[in-house]
Amino acid sequence: MAPRQKHGSSAAGSGLQPGSQQALVKHTQLDFNALNIQVLRRYRQAFKLNVKARSSKDDLVLAASRHFNNYMVDEVDTIARFLYTVHSNKEKITSIGY
Numbered sequence: 001m002a003p004r005q006k007h008g009s010s011a012a013g014s015g016l017q018p019g020s021q022q023a024l025v026k027h028t029q030l031d032f033n034a035l036n037i038q039v040l041r042r043y044r045q046a047f048k049l050n051v052k053a054r055s056s057k058d059d060l061v062l063a064a065s066r067h068f069n070n071y072m073v074d075e076v077d078t079i080a081r082f083l084y085t086v087h088s089n090k091e092k093i094t095s096i097g098y
Contacts, residue, residue: 030065030068032060032061032064032068033057033061035061035064037057037060040057040060040061040064041053043060043064043067044060044063044064047067049063049064049067050063051063
């Protein structure tokens with residue numbers, strides 16, 4: 001039996017196989033209303049959301065939460081890349097005292 005997905009999300013374009021363990025996506029709930037409007041504007045700019053630059057906070061919250069909920073992340077790949085980056089930059093990190 002294939003895992004249930006949230007409405008509007010799809011594993012098809014993400015390289016994940018439907019029914020695989022990786023296709024199970026947990027969405028972290030964020031309260032975008034708690035964020036400052038400057039943070040929401042930076043989020044809009046960083047991810048090039050289709051919202052006007054001078055939009056209201058409510059419009060920015062709606063656009064950011066929709067984008068965030070539709071963003072699929074392969075957790076195993078992300079952790080592997082993080083560990084690789086830390087390992088490959090180990091000398092740089094230890095030379096500055098961390």
